[in-house]
Amino acid sequence: MTEELKTLIELQQIDSQIISLKHTLDTIPSELKKIDGMINKFDKEFENEKKKLQDLEKKRKEKERQIEDLHEKIKKLKEKTSQIKTNKEYQALLLEISLIEDSIKKEEDNLLLMFYEIDENIKLLEKSRKEWESKKNEILQLRKDIESDAEKINNEIENLKEKRKNIVSQLPSELYEEYKELMKKHKGLAVAEVIDEICQGCFLHIPPQLYVEIKLNQTIKYCPQCGRILYYKSKDKKEEQKVSSE
Ligand SMILES: [Zn+2]
Incomplete structure (x- = not known):
């Protein structure tokens, strides 16, 4: 195989690697965005649970105030007793007080249920806080890994670019x-291998005479259909030696 052809193949390999690495790199911002979205979603869910508990506490305080007001009402009614003149009025007052006492009892039962509910919610919140914390740490670690991957890929690309410069300097301009031109035209594949008489760029079946010439790897040959530079890689060393000695 000629040095030129070897150099072209090497250049194509490096460019293909760079293209594939850049492609991987392109997917990283959307991956990070997905992760950030996940974190925000869970943060919000946790905030909602917290808010639910705060609302319950607020309702509990309201209920306590309501009960206090009812007690206050009874106190005021009892103070009125001295001004009462008839037995009928007195009976009516007692009835009113007893009705208020009934509702105090009912509200106190409700308040007890609220305490249970709040207690349950505090436990649930603590559970989800712990769960979310460990999950969040995992997700943040994943984020870090992706970022360090991106850095590695960038370094790799820089190394390949250095290598590339060296290879390009060996090629006639x-x-x-x-x-x-071929790279631009064919979106990243300018030098294609011929395998079993097929151009791996466009899958044309190479005509027999051209195929024989390509197998020699002695001059630069082009695919009649796509125009890519073609080469032939022998399956073993012996065959290559046989071909080049022909
Ligand atoms: Zn082709």
Whole structure:
């Protein structure tokens, strides 16, 4: 195989690697966005649970105030007793007081239920807080891993670019221009292997005479259909030696 062809193949391999790494890199921002969305969603859910508990506490305080008011009402009614003149009025007052006492009892039962509910909610909130904390740590670790992956990929790309410069310097500038044109035209694949008489760029069946020439790897040959530079990789060393000695 000629040095030029070897260099072109090497250049294509490096460019393909760079393209694939850049493709991976492109997916990272959306991955991070997905993770941040997940964190926000759980944070919000936890905040909602907290808010629910706060609302319950508020209702409990209201209930306590309501009961206090009822006690106050009874106190005031009892103070009126001295002004009462008839037995009928007195009976009516007692009835009113007893009705209020009934509602105090009812409200106190409700208040007890509220305490139970609040207690339950405090336990649930504490449970979900613990669960969310450990999950959040896991997710944040995942985020860090993705970021360090991105850094590794960037470094790898930089290394490949350095290597690439070196390879390009070995190519005649005309050939490199040609390569660049083909890269642009074919979205990243300018140099294609021929396997079993098939161009791996466009899957054309290569005509027999051209195939024989390509197998020699002695001059630059192009695919008649897609125009890519073609090469042939022998399946073992022996065959390559046989081909190049022909
Ligand atoms: Zn082709």
